[in-house]
Amino acid sequence: MPTLFSYCIRYDNGSAPNPFWGRCTLAICKPLIRRYAEVGDWVVGTGSVESPIGDVSGMVVYAMLVTQKMTMEEYDRFTQAKLPRKIPLMNSADLRRQCGDSIYDYSAPTPSLRPSEHSDENQSTDLNGRWVLLSNHFFYFGDRPVALPEALLGIVKQRQGHKSRANAPYFDDFVRWIHSLGYSPGELIGEPQGWSRLDSQAPSDACATGKRRDRDLKSLDCNHLRNRASKAGLRRC
Numbered sequence: 001m002p003t004l005f006s007y008c009i010r011y012d013n014g015s016a017p018n019p020f021w022g023r024c025t026l027a028i029c030k031p032l033i034r035r036y037a038e039v040g041d042w043v044v045g046t047g048s049v050e051s052p053i054g055d056v057s058g059m060v061v062y063a064m065l066v067t068q069k070m071t072m073e074e075y076d077r078f079t080q081a082k083l084p085r086k087i088p089l090m091n092s093a094d095l096r097r098q099c100g101d102s103i104y105d106y107s108a109p110t111p112s113l114r115p116s117e118h119s120d121e122n123q124s125t126d127l128n129g130r131w132v133l134l135s136n137h138f139f140y141f142g143d144r145p146v147a148l149p150e151a152l153l154g155i156v157k158q159r160q161g162h163k164s165r166a167n168a169p170y171f172d173d174f175v176r177w178i179h180s181l182g183y184s185p186g187e188l189i190g191e192p193q194g195w196s197r198l199d200s201q202a203p204s205d206a207c208a209t210g211k212r213r214d215r216d217l218k219s220l221d222c223n224h225l226r227n228r229a230s231k232a233g234l235r236r237c
Contacts, residue, residue: 002040004171005033006155007162009045009061012142013194014099015117017045017062021085022186024064024138027075027101028118031129033162041066042175043133046156047145052193058156059145061193063178064138065185073106075132088116095195139183142190152177 007030014020016029026034026043037043044063047056070078079086079102088100103116104126113123148156155170157163167174183189 001168002042002171003037003164004042004044004155004167004174005037005162005164006044006046006157006167007033008048008057008156008158010048010051011194012045012047012051012061012192013117014095014192015101017043017064017140018086018099018101019062019138019140019142019188020096020099021083022136023083023086024062024135024140024186025075025086025101025132026064027072027086027132028103028122028126028129030162031125034129034131034133036164037066037069037133039066039069042171044155044174046148047193049158053143056145056193057158058153059147060139060141060178061145062138062140062142063174064133064135066133067136068134070132070134072104072111072127072130072132076102076104076106076111088114090115095192099192137185139178139181139185140188140190142188143193143195144190146181149177 016026018025018027033043042063042065045061047059047061049055049057083102085097086100086102088103089097092098099117103114103118104111105114111127113120118126152170152174155163155167155174
């Protein structure tokens with residue numbers, strides 16, 4: 001049976017996931033999801049209490065049906081041949097090019113980091129994921145997230161990490177619900193929540209700052225959701 005993976009996106013800046021150019025891709029960050037998710041699984045990112053657009057906890061930022069999976073080395077070759085706009089171009093005026101997620105160059109035996117939103121401190125986490133998840137059947141809401149119905153709040157994971165096996169009771173209902181919203185798969189409903197930050201700080205700085213804030217946000221996120229889940233009669237996070 002397919003699996004529904006869910007996690008909290010604390011810094012949605014267009015790179016993880018990268019929903020542009022007709023494919024939603026998860027190529028960096030979330031190493032465990034990238035390693036274990038398979039074709040036919042769903043990956044869902046929900047919002048944070050302190051996103052740049054306000055409290056969007058309990059709301060869906062994106063959902064993707066995994067339709068293809070390849071190694072990071074294969075993805076490097078694939079983007080060069082088929083999706084070059086996924087390769088970051090940091091001096092571009094197009095924010096989509098700055099947020100490219102094909103950030104590792106495998107032309108040498110040891111992969112090297114391209115100029116991108118990540119720095120060397122992210123490399124271990126990124127490379128431990130080993131795989132890239134791709135989808136041509138996805139819904140990206142970004143700064144226009146959609147609230148989950150109370151019956152599906154159980155998939156929300158506000159602390160670090162993700163949910164998978166615990167989501168089994170929600171799988172069919174979630175798939176029905178996301179399709180019932182009336183959006184066409186592959187449609188970009190909103191823009192990345194963090195794009196406003198790119199005007200005031202370098203993308204890599206924004207990512208690093210977000211990681212440093214994770215520890216402080218864990219208890220805040222979980223306490224907030226605990227209150228919502230309690231009201232809905234759901235198990236606490």
